[in-house]
Amino acid sequence: MDHLWEKTLSSQEIFKGKIIEVRVEEVELPNGQKSNREIVKHPGAVAIITLTSENKLLLVRQYRKPLDRVIYEIPAGKLEPGENPLDCAKRELEEETGCTSASLIHIQSFYTSPGFADEIIHIYYADQLVKQANGPGLDQDEFLDLVEVTLEEAHQLIKEQKIYDAKTVFAVQYLQLKKYGEL
Amino acid sequence: MDHLWEKTLSSQEIFKGKIIEVRVEEVELPNGQKSNREIVKHPGAVAIITLTSENKLLLVRQYRKPLDRVIYEIPAGKLEPGENPLDCAKRELEEETGCTSASLIHIQSFYTSPGFADEIIHIYYADQLVKQANGPGLDQDEFLDLVEVTLEEAHQLIKEQKIYDAKTVFAVQYLQLKKYGEL
Numbered sequence: 447m448d449h450l451w452e453k454t455l456s457s458q459e460i461f462k463g464k465i466i467e468v469r470v471e472e473v474e475l476p477n478g479q480k481s482n483r484e485i486v487k488h489p490g491a492v493a494i495i496t497l498t499s500e501n502k503l504l505l506v507r508q509y510r511k512p513l514d515r516v517i518y519e520i521p522a523g524k525l526e527p528g529e530n531p532l533d534c535a536k537r538e539l540e541e542e543t544g545c546t547s548a549s550l551i552h553i554q555s556f557y558t559s560p561g562f563a564d565e566i567i568h569i570y571y572a573d574q575l576v577k578q579a580n581g582p583g584l585d586q587d588e589f590l591d592l593v594e595v596t597l598e599e600a601h602q603l604i605k606e607q608k609i610y611d612a613k614t615v616f617a618v619q620y621l622q623l624k625k626y627g628e629l
Numbered sequence: 630m631d632h633l634w635e636k637t638l639s640s641q642e643i644f645k646g647k648i649i650e651v652r653v654e655e656v657e658l659p660n661g662q663k664s665n666r667e668i669v670k671h672p673g674a675v676a677i678i679t680l681t682s683e684n685k686l687l688l689v690r691q692y693r694k695p696l697d698r699v700i701y702e703i704p705a706g707k708l709e710p711g712e713n714p715l716d717c718a719k720r721e722l723e724e725e726t727g728c729t730s731a732s733l734i735h736i737q738s739f740y741t742s743p744g745f746a747d748e749i750i751h752i753y754y755a756d757q758l759v760k761q762a763n764g765p766g767l768d769q770d771e772f773l774d775l776v777e778v779t780l781e782e783a784h785q786l787i788k789e790q791k792i793y794d795a796k797t798v799f800a801v802q803y804l805q806l807k808k809y810g811e812l
Contacts, residue, residue: 448699450692450772460644461651463667466745468644468651473694481770483694484646486669488745509633510743511656511666516631517743524744554787557794558741560693560700561707562649562671565742567795587664589633604737611740612750612795619802626809 450476452483465489465524488565492535493522493613494550495620496543497573502594503621504543505603505614509589518593518609520617522567531555531568539572543592544581547572553620558612567613571620597621633659635666648672648707671748675718676705676796677733678803679726680756685777686804687726688786688797692772701776701792703800705750714738714751722755726775727764730755736803741795750796754803780804 452473461468467487475481496504505518523538525531532550540546555568582592595603600618603609609618635656644651650670658664679687688701706721708714715733723729738751765775778786783801786792792801 448692450690450699450774452692452694454694463653464665466651466667466669468649468669470646471694475770476772479769482647484649485695486649486651486746487695488742491744507633509631509635510740511635511637511654512668512670512745512747513740513743516633517740519743522744554798555790555793556798557693557696557700559671559746559748560696560702560794561674561705562695562748563669563742563746564695565745586662587658589659591633607738610738611743612799615737615739616795616799616802619799619806623802623805 452476455480484562486563486565488524488563489527490525490531490566490568491522492525492531492538492568492570493520493617494535494539494570494572495520495553495617496539496545496547496575497571497621498575498594499573500594502596503600503617505593505595505600505609506542507591507593517611518603519611519614522613532570535568535570535572540578541583541585542590543575544583545575545577548574548576554616556616569613569616569620597625635659638663667745669746669748671707671746672710673708673714673749673751674705675708675714675721675751675753676703676800677718677722677753677755678703678736678800679722679728679730679758680754680804681758681777682756683777685779686783686800688776688778688783688792689725690774690776700794701786702794702797705796715753718751718753718755723761724766724768725773726758727766728758728760731757731759737799739799752796752799752803780808
C-alpha cells in the first residue's frame with residue numbers, strides 16, 4: 447500500500463444529476479486523522495484536435511454556463527454510458543463538425559481536475575477529413591459556431607483569452623510541437 | 630448579446646462544501662427552449678512549473694481521492710478567498726517545495742472543465758530557487774512526496790500514466806517548447 451493512500455471511512459451521495467454526481471467521503475489520512483473529501487464524478491469526455499487539408503484547426507465557439515461566456519474549444523463531448531472513447535470521438539467529430547476522418551488517433555488522456563473531480567479527457571488527433579452530406583447534428587441543448595483557424599490565429603485567441611481551457615491550450619501546444627517534428 | 634448566450638431563469642444551491650459549491654441552473658437556450666445546467670463552483674487554483682538549477686522539474690507525488698490513486702503533479706494549490714494568484718503561487722511554492730523563487734512568472738491561465746465547472750488555474754514558471762531553512766510546510770490534510778525529474782523522465786512518467794493531469798501535461802509540453810526557444 448502506498449504510504450500516501452487514504453482509507454475511505456464513509457461515502458455519502460449529495461447529488462445525482464444528469465451529468466455529474468457529487469459525493470462527500472470521510473477518509474483516514476496517512477497520519478491517522480480524519481478529513482472529508484468533496485468529489486465530483488463525471489462520465490469522462492473526448493476531444494479532437496481536427497486539422498483541415500489547409501492545415502487549419504477546427505474550433506467550436508460555445509457558450510459555457512459555468513463561466514457565463516463564449517469561448518473557443520476543440521470539438522469535444524461526454525462519453526455515453528459504456529461508450530468506447532474512440533467511438534465517442536468519431537461520433538462527436540461528426541456531430542460537431544459534420545466531418546468524418548479516416549485517421550483518428552489517440553494521442554493523450556488526462557484528468558482535468560484531480561483535486562475534486564474524476565473527469566478524464568481522451569484527446570484524439572484527426573486529419574484527412576471527409577465532409578458528410580448531412581452536416582453537423584448537435585444535441586438538443588447544444589448550440590455552437592464552427593470556425594477554422596491557423597496556428598497563428600489560435601495563438602492570438604489564447605492571448606485574447608478566447609481560447610481559455612485546458613484541452614484547447616494543450617491542442618495548440620501539441621500542434622506547435624508537431625511543427626518541430628517532435629510528435 | 631452573443632447569439633449563443635443562455636439566459637438564467639433560476640439558480641438553486643445544491644451543496645456548499647469546504648471547497649466546492651454545486652448549483653443547478655435553469656436556462657433559456659438560444660432557440661427559446663429550457664434546459665438545466667449542473668455547475669460546480671471552485672475558488673480557482675495556481676500551479677507552478679518549477680525548475681531547479683540542474684534543470685530538473687519539481688513534482689509532487691500525491692494521492693488523489695477522486696481518482697483513488699497516486700499521481701505526479703506540478704506543485705499547485707487553491708486560492709484563498711480574496712487571494713491574489715501571484716501571492717498564492719509564492720505561498721504554494723514554499724509550502725510544497727520548501728523553496729522560494731526570485732523569478733515567478735505567470736505564463737498561462739485556463740479553465741480545467743468549462744462544461745461543468747468554473748475552476749480556473751493560473752500557471753506560473755519559477756526558477757532561481759532558494760531553499761528555505763524551514764523546508765516544506767503542508768496543510769493539515771495534505772501529504773506528498775517531492776521529487777525532481779529530468780524532462781526525459783517526465784515524458785516517461787506520462788507514458789506510464791503517472792503524470793496524468795492537465796496542468797502537468799501542459800507543463801511538460803511547455804518545457805519541451807522552451808527547449809526550441811519558442812517561449
